[in-house]
Every structure is written in C-alpha cells, then in structure tokens.
Amino acid sequence: MKNSYQFQHRHILGIEQLSTTDIIHILDIALSFKEISTRSIKKVPTLKGKTIINFFFEPSTRTRLSFEIAAKRMSADTFNIAASTSSAQKGETLIDTARNLEAMNPDIIILRHGSSGAPALLTRYVTAGIINAGDGTHEHPSQALLDMMTVRDHKKSLEGLKIAIIGDIAHSRVAHSNILGFTKMGADVHVAGPATFMPPHVDTLGATVAASVKEAVTDADVVMALRIQKERQDDPLIPSLREYAQFYGINKSILKHAKPDVLVMHPGPINRGVEMNPDVADGEASVILEQVTNGVAIRMALLYLVMGTQGAEV
Amino acid sequence: MKNSYQFQHRHILGIEQLSTTDIIHILDIALSFKEISTRSIKKVPTLKGKTIINFFFEPSTRTRLSFEIAAKRMSADTFNIAASTSSAQKGETLIDTARNLEAMNPDIIILRHGSSGAPALLTRYVTAGIINAGDGTHEHPSQALLDMMTVRDHKKSLEGLKIAIIGDIAHSRVAHSNILGFTKMGADVHVAGPATFMPPHVDTLGATVAASVKEAVTDADVVMALRIQKERQDDPLIPSLREYAQFYGINKSILKHAKPDVLVMHPGPINRGVEMNPDVADGEASVILEQVTNGVAIRMALLYLVMGTQGAEV
C-alpha cells in the first residue's frame, strides 16, 4: 500500500485538501531535509534551474524568508514581489498579475494575500504550482505543518494528544489550519479566548470550545498561543491588551494545569507580556524556535513535492 | 555580408540607435533563447559570474521581474535597487549614484528613470553597459523589441503591416519606441487618441495620425492599446475614464474593422474596461501574454549581446 502512494497535489492551498497520508509524507520528507540546514554547505541541487516567485501582498519577514531560504538551499532561483511595489498599485487585478507572472514560466508561485481564497482562485488561471503562504482568515498550511512536525518530534505521534489553542480563533488562519491538521491526525483540539474571538462554526471544524483558558489548558500536551494583532487594537472585538494578558495570556501559573511535559508554541512574532509571558516564551517547555527551524524544512518539502507533480495530469 | 555583421552596441538606449539589421539580429537571438524558459531546468551558464544591477526609479513588477528572470536564467548575479530605498532619498545625484555603482564593477546596469535621457546621461559617466528599461516619455526599447518579436512570430515579416496604436501617444515611451521600431522594419504605424494625447512631432517619427480610432483600426494587422495612467486622471489632458473607454477603448465592435487575423496587444498592466474590454483582452486575437513571455527572451538576448560588447572599443 505504502509503495503505491504518490503525492498528487499540484498546489498546497490548505490542510483541508491533505489526507493524513499526505501529511505524514510531508512531515517525513521534511524530517529528511532538516539535516541539510545544519551542514557546512547548506545546498543541494534538487531544484536547480527552477523559478520560484514569492508573491506577498502582506508584509512578512519570517514566512517570506523561510520560503526563500528553503528554495535557495535547494538551488532554485527565487524572486520576491511585494504588494507595495507591484502592479497592484497600478490597479491591475490579481488574476491579471498572476497570468503575467505565469507567462514568464515560473514553476511555483508562493502567495500570501489578505483575501481568503486568493490562492485557490489563482489555480484556475495559472498552471504553475501555487503554495498558500497565508490567505485572509482562511488557511496557512505550511505553518500548521511545521507545528505538527514540531509536536511529532517530541511526542512521536499526534494521536490522542490534547492541543489547546488560545486566542483569536475566529480570525486566525493559523488556528484554522492547525485545528484541521491536528484533528485529522487524531489529536483533540480545545480552543479558548474571548467570546468575540470564537467563530460560530468552530465545532464543525472538530475543535472543542472550552469555557476558560484553564479548562483548555488542563492536561494539555500542547499549549499554543495565537498572536494578538496589536495593529487592530482599536477593534471593538478586542479587549485592552492589559485585560487580554490577564485573562488569556499564557503564564507559568496557568501552565501548571497542563501536563508536566507540555510543549508551548507560538507562530510568532510574539507580543511579549500580552499573549505570552517572557518566562514562558523563553522557558523549558517552549519549542517556539524549533517551530522556526522546522519551518524551513517543511517549506523545502513542500517545494520539492509540489515540483514533483508539476508535469502530472492531476 | 551577414557573416561580417557584429552587434556593436555597448548600451541599449533606444530603438533610435538600432539599425534594422540590429533589430533582426536581436529578434533572432531572442527566438533562439526562448526555448530555455520552457525547459525543466531553465538555466544556462552564459552569464555566470556577471554582475547585473536592476536600478529602478519607478515602481515596476513586470519589467524588473522580466529582466531579473532573464539574468538569472543565464546564471548572472542580480541586484535590485529601488529608488525609494536608494541614496536618492539622501540627496545624491543620479550621476554620483551611478559612479558609485560603477566602482563596484557591475557588468550591466538596467535603468528605469522618470527623466527622459537619464540612461544616455549615465553612459558618459560609467563604463558598464546601460540598458534603458524606460526613461520618462522617451523610449522603452525592450518593450518595442518584444512587441516586434510577438508580431513577427505571427506574421513572419513586419514589412507592409498596418499597426494601429491607440491612446496617449504623446506621453508614452512604449508608443515612441514602437513607432520607431515598426516603421524601421517597414510597417505603417497609425495612431489615434484624444487630441490632447497627440504630440506635434508624431509625423516626423513616421506615424500617421488617424482622425478616429475606427480609421486607425480599419484593415489593421495589429491593434495596440496603450495604458491609461489612472493615477494621472486628475490631469486636465485626460477625459473621464468612462468617456475614454467609450471613444477610445478597444472593444469587439471596433475590432470588426480590422483584418480578420488582427493581433491585439497591450504593454500591461491593463485597466480592463478602460483602454480595452475584457472580452478583447482575453479573446482569440489577444497576444498580450505572449508579449510577456517574449519579454523574457528579448531581455536574455539584450543582456547577452550587450555583454558581448563590453570588452569592445565601440
């Protein structure tokens, strides 16, 4: 059975489209690539002569850099387009810009966009592989994959783990992809946060809404805090940062309710003292920097696997 | 005769400086390079170890990216400088900045600048090859070359073709370079647009000013719509966009007057529904995306040819 498995996705739009076999395969490939980044010569010729475009409509340091490092360590040629310098300013539609990129024969376009569904839209107009690097409040699949990889590194299997995700569940593509991913892999996801941050559909995603952070964290194997969008703090949905930190911030005291070997995670960048206290972010349970390291490996795996399907009729 | 021909231009400042033999040579070289971009490994070692600087004083996605892709597919090292991050902010003159770049031993500087003549000015101060990627309202030679390449692909020869160019002829470097190029190659160029968009000297360039779009388009082999600069729409020279679309926009109805095998072109980015209707932009006659594809090939040819003359005493 396993011999006959073939990764068949020409695009990575979300965790939703991936089977558990796909996810395990991606994590296995990523694990095998992780070592490349620790070599003295961090470069393999796998994607030599491939054209990979980072097309980012939202500012990003780590995700853009992570994909660019992944691509260059596999010897691809990379190109960065940021929305502020792109034709978007000149009024061109996303589809036209994408078709123009397509006409230059890229192999893969990595897209970050403020609108949910933008990467899926592109797949109808371009033949290059599309990797979703975050679309609106929808999905951020490479983030969920690196999170699953990080947990698997420590817990061997995701089956039966209790994962607590704390914060703005409704507007977080990270939360959305992680709920989909961890539940697919057999974990139980519990979410907590201000009521205004809870989406109506969260049960249908397979997550349990906890009545409090304490309830979510109790006996958890993983506690993941989501980032508060400080830039949105005038939003009436969001309490004051001080209040948020008091009721929803992850600190040592709340962590006592979790399992002794709990892993603390955060997608970054952290607002220290808001969604997580510094002593937790830098504490023994934190695997936050491992998440970043695994991010490069996951993106190498995605580029490799998507490239492998570009000639296919799928 | 052909054997003794040698491309001798150390810089590509405009179509004005190129002979018909030069143009044919560039198109032939570009055609031979086009296939590289369709390979699985899109990379040849031709320009390995060469330093190519994209120096853009105006925002651009496609032209900058097209040059960067062309350079990297030939294995050159590329560097991007955008005006907003450059020393221009610190008050340095263009010439000083260029001489500073020069001191770092670049092989080719690709310059886009808002002032007509800026690339020509640089050639007096630097020894690197200069390629004009658009200067003010003056020239955009690589655009005209890719346009000629696209038309030649379909029509075999440019001799005797009727080319209609519609829009802001007076302020368009694309129009200027195309009028020079197509007339050099023996085509008849007819232009139309609002009277305020017609330059006084257009006859001396070799183009015929048509009384109406219909007159320009009638029996045309090629209809090229120019981009309306929406950002300039407060300019009293420009009618409302709605009015412009009505009188000067290219639609199916006006195209009926052209030859049945007419090619529809646009330098991009398109303002859909203004200078061109979507059903035309996406219609059978449209070769707009071929223009983009040929753009990479033309830029590979220009980089290759200019590099070949850098040691020469020309």
Add this chain to the structure above:
Amino acid sequence: MKNSYQFQHRHILGIEQLSTTDIIHILDIALSFKEISTRSIKKVPTLKGKTIINFFFEPSTRTRLSFEIAAKRMSADTFNIAASTSSAQKGETLIDTARNLEAMNPDIIILRHGSSGAPALLTRYVTAGIINAGDGTHEHPSQALLDMMTVRDHKKSLEGLKIAIIGDIAHSRVAHSNILGFTKMGADVHVAGPATFMPPHVDTLGATVAASVKEAVTDADVVMALRIQKERQDDPLIPSLREYAQFYGINKSILKHAKPDVLVMHPGPINRGVEMNPDVADGEASVILEQVTNGVAIRMALLYLVMGTQGAEV
C-alpha cells in the same frame, strides 16, 4: 610569529576590538580578493552554500549592495531584510527577530541599526557571526577598514600620516571608527568642525581637536569630509548648509594647505557644494570611488574571515 597568527573574531562589532595585526591581516586578505572583481567571471566558490542575511534597519544603497555583491562573488546565498518590511512593524523586539533568524541557520548576519550597541547585543543571543554595518553613532568598522585600505594603497604605510577628518565628529560612526583605526595604525588624526559637532571625549579616542579646518588640513596626508545629514538640517546643532559649506566645506583653496600628494576622501553619499566642492570631489586628489571599490574587497575579506571562525570556540 606571523605563522602562528590566526584571525579569531567570530563577529566584527567595531574597530575597537581589532588589533593592529588583525587590521593588517584584513587589509592583506582584502587586497588579495580585490582582483576577483576585475575578472570576467567575478565569482569564486569560497562561500558556496553559506546563508548570509543583510538585516538593515536604516535605508542604505551602497553598504547593503557592497555586502551583497561581496557575498555573491563568493557564491554565498544572500537574503535582504529591510526594517520597513520586517516584523519590527509588528512590534517584535530586535532580540526575538534575531533569534528567529538564527533558528533558520544563517552563517552570518550583517546588521545596520539605529541604536549604538545593537550588533553587540545580538551576539549574546545568536550563534551566527554578526557583522556591524553601522550602529547608531557608534561604529562602522567596514567603512574604516576600506578607508585604511585606500590610504595604504597610496601611502604604503599608515604610520605617521596626518589624517584630517572634517565635519560632525560627534554623531558620525564613520569618524569614530576611523579615529580608532588610523590611530591604532600609528597615524595622527586631527578633527575639525562646528563646536556643536565635537564630542567631549574625542581626545580620549586619540584624536586632536583642531581650532580650524585650516589647522586640521595643514600638511595633512589625507583629508576626509564627513557627510552632513541634510535630513537633520532643522536640528539646532547644525548651521545653515550655506554657512557650513563656507566654513567647513572642502574646496581647492583650503586644500592648498595640505601636502601636495594629499588624498581626498568621503564616505558618500556626497552633498556636493556642502561638505565638499565638486571640483574637489572629482579632482585629482580624490580617491572617493576607490573607496567604494575597496569596500567590496574589504567585505569579501570580512565575510571570509568571520566564516572561518564560525566553528571555533572563540
């Protein structure tokens, strides 16, 4: 003795940490690398597969480009992060951003930052080599090294030379690093400028405060003008530009007091007619563009030497 010398700095934070032996070694290595940039194929495989991040919190054309060219000519993979697009906007601390970069296994991070001491701070949190590309008003070591290299090229030795530095000594990291470097190498540094530009501690750095520009320039082997920060001209510390040019600008007349073979230097970008007259900047004594050329060589040497210590226990 010389055989047993080994460059041992894992980071380049400032001239302060370098011994005269270190400085001579860097200049010698840079001289041997300088020739690479004049080759037809400007590329050696020395740093293949290395990850070098340009992390710039202040806009810069020449320094960023110089490091990027240096890195690519040694075959490293380079990545640019500008503060305006970085997580700094999202409120992340410098240390968190650096630790996140670190988690992606870079070999060297080149940092420019507005705060004095930022590169030193990073060395406590990351294991990658840190090269200071300018921090606040503190140091700009690669600039001082390229300046020393340029002077040594002409004068063979720096011992006993009289170096005049004119301008805003108090706020210039270039001045600071050059005073430290030239005095270490046995030169006498004399500084002049408006009283508000003279720091209280300049004597302790080893420089002599001259009563006038004329006094500083008299019999000087080198006259270096510092850049006036035009953007700060509302600063009450700074006289009008016209007044500055009149009293402190370097012109032919003042240069007559210097040695006949004086070298004129400027770190760029020049405000022509303010801190230096065009006839001086472009005159026979000017080595300003040599400084830029040597900058690439110095940065190649620094990248090479810092990379060599990355496995070491120093």
